[in-house]
Amino acid sequence: MPFTIAIDGPAASGKGTIARALAQEFGFPHLDTGLLYRAVGAIGGDPTTAARGLDPEDLLRPGLRSAEAGQAASRVAAIPEVRAALIDFQRRFSRQEPGAILDGRDIGTVICPGAEVKLYVIAADETRAARRAAELGADPAVMLAELRERDARDAARDTAPLRAAPDAVILDTTAMSIDEAVAAAAALVRKRLERLAI
Numbered sequence: 001m002p003f004t005i006a007i008d009g010p011a012a013s014g015k016g017t018i019a020r021a022l023a024q025e026f027g028f029p030h031l032d033t034g035l036l037y038r039a040v041g042a043i044g045g046d047p048t049t050a051a052r053g054l055d056p057e058d059l060l061r062p063g064l065r066s067a068e069a070g071q072a073a074s075r076v077a078a079i080p081e082v083r084a085a086l087i088d089f090q091r092r093f094s095r096q097e098p099g100a101i102l103d104g105r106d107i108g109t110v111i112c113p114g115a116e117v118k119l120y121v122i123a124a125d126e127t128r129a130a131r132r133a134a135e136l137g138a139d140p141a142v143m144l145a146e147l148r149e150r151d152a153r154d155a156a157r158d159t160a161p162l163r164a165a166p167d168a169v170i171l172d173t174t175a176m177s178i179d180e181a182v183a184a185a186a187a188l189v190r191k192r193l194e195r196l197a198i
């Protein structure tokens with residue numbers, strides 16, 4: 001049985017940073033599912049056609065990390081047919097042995113409801129905006145508005161809205177360094193791995 005780690009949360013909460021560190025520590029492959037939606041938004045044209053024809057090469061397009069690409073992603077991510085077209089790929093990825101890590105918005109709720117570890121990563125809006133602004137070399141006030149707009153759209157959509165799974169562990173990284181957040185997540189993973197080994 002593969003060991004799946006689902007990491008969800010709002011924009012720039014630290015999901016990807018934690019997921020990459022856990023991938024290193026436990027040797028599991030990691031899929032940043034936000035990149036799928038960013039690529040669909042960047043391809044343009046009919047989003048459903050783009051999602052159905054998505055190629056791994058599309059995830060390497062330049063500019064996918066920009067705020068504009070994030071906004072485009074969140075618009076196409078509200079289309080049920082786009083989400084449906086991406087489910088199989090994500091589920092297949094999640095079932096790899098010995099385990100896999102996926103981060104996004106609906107991993108613990110829709111893509112991998114049976115995941116062994118579910119984390120929902122949050123941080124204060126201003127903290128997230130400051131971190132993303134530093135990362136992109138952008139204005140924190142502009143980032144704050146961008147993140148809030150995206151979170152509101154992601155939480156309000158009918159299909160797979162941004163939401164913590166009832167059994168997710170909430171990790172608030174507002175006052176945590178990256179090392180502290182990673183250590184907390186790794187401790188949780190270790191606990192579950194040990195329990196399953198008994």
Ligand code: CDP
Binds near residue numbers: 016131132176178179
């Ligand atoms: O994947 P997600 O959008 O949730 O966030 P991220 O890309 O992992 O983190 C956003 C930014 O915050 C990155 O530049 C991280 O280095 C930074 N970060 C931080 O400063 N402190 C943390 N505890 C976590 C992330």
Ligand code: CDP
Binds near residue numbers: 012013
């Ligand atoms: O890194 P950040 O948290 O800013 O964004 P992301 O994870 O790259 O996701 C970009 C957008 O894709 C989100 O605002 C969501 O609208 C959408 N998304 C989604 O709907 N479901 C996922 N599993 C992942 C991303």
